[in-house]
Amino acid sequence: MKTSIYIYFTQSHHACDVLRQLSNFCSELELIQVLDFDKKSFIGLFFDHDKLSYYDYRFGSLSLDFDALLRDFRRQNLGKKELISRAVGQNKVVIDSTFGTGKDSLTLMYLGFQVNAFEANPVAYILGKWNLEKSKIQEDRINLKFGNGLSHYKNLSLVQKTSFYFDPMFRPEKRKALPKKGMQVFEELIANEPKFESAIISEVLAHDLIDRFVIKRPIKGPLLKEKPHHEIIGKTIRFDIYM
Numbered sequence: 001m002k003t004s005i006y007i008y009f010t011q012s013h014h015a016c017d018v019l020r021q022l023s024n025f026c027s028e029l030e031l032i033q034v035l036d037f038d039k040k041s042f043i044g045l046f047f048d049h050d051k052l053s054y055y056d057y058r059f060g061s062l063s064l065d066f067d068a069l070l071r072d073f074r075r076q077n078l079g080k081k082e083l084i085s086r087a088v089g090q091n092k093v094v095i096d097s098t099f100g101t102g103k104d105s106l107t108l109m110y111l112g113f114q115v116n117a118f119e120a121n122p123v124a125y126i127l128g129k130w131n132l133e134k135s136k137i138q139e140d141r142i143n144l145k146f147g148n149g150l151s152h153y154k155n156l157s158l159v160q161k162t163s164f165y166f167d168p169m170f171r172p173e174k175r176k177a178l179p180k181k182g183m184q185v186f187e188e189l190i191a192n193e194p195k196f197e198s199a200i201i202s203e204v205l206a207h208d209l210i211d212r213f214v215i216k217r218p219i220k221g222p223l224l225k226e227k228p229h230h231e232i233i234g235k236t237i238r239f240d241i242y243m
């Protein structure tokens with residue numbers, strides 16, 4: 001079934017080209033161009049001078065800038081001691097089954113891993129794909145595909161030992177504080193994530209070349225499967241590692 005989404009162009013002269021390109025990225029998305037933008041009622045994609053964002057009148061807008069993110073990593077001097085790098089281990093290749101805003105995929109790429117990523121939400125996917133294509137990142141360093149990473153990983157032709165990374169959205173029953181506006185937009189956008197069954201972990205680990213399944217959780221979030229083999233614990237997050 002196709003997902004329909006409105007798209008607004010601040011300048012309409014190259015709307016046709018952009019619409020064609022975005023439709024080629026993901027055939028499951030029907031883009032409906034609107035000519036008026038009312039910031040009190042609009043929910044959809046917003047295209048302004050080559051920049052594609054998602055806008056929801058209730059929370060604001062979400063845009064991705066991967067080149068800026070990489071500059072931040074350089075400034076922060078990110079290195080192999082990062083928890084995420086320790087969590088995925090020694091393998092050079094990582095499958096990021098939950099691309100989202102791309103921050104974790106980009107962190108892994110920056111730290112030298114080759115990343116095969118999946119995103120199941122069509123809108124989040126084309127946001128990521130468009131912004132990756134506009135950035136200076138080469139496709140062989142992060143290869144983002146549309147679809148459910150928990151099953152589509154089987155279509156990858158892996159040739160070396162690989163780690164599998166899974167970061168589903170965590171929605172606590174009670175919240176001390178609301179997340180930042182950008183994150184609220186994102187949470188609303190991806191409200192229907194694919195279902196996860198804990199048996200998937202053993203299924204993925206049965207693959208000849210996948211020897212590590214890493215789940216990112218909030219520090220106090222419940223386990224998604226019984227006790228992991230290792231845990232890497234940070235200040236606010238935790239990585240549960242199954243082998």
Ligand SMILES: C[S@@+](CC[C@H](N)C(=O)[O-])C[C@H]1O[C@@H](n2cnc3c(N)ncnc32)[C@H](O)[C@@H]1O
Binds near residue numbers: 102103149167193194
């Ligand atoms: C918590 S976010 C991931 C955040 C991500 N690690 C980042 O750095 O931004 C979860 C994302 O994964 C996607 N997702 C969840 N389950 C998925 C699955 N089985 N396959 C592909 N994408 C999935 C959701 O649509 C959402 O965009």
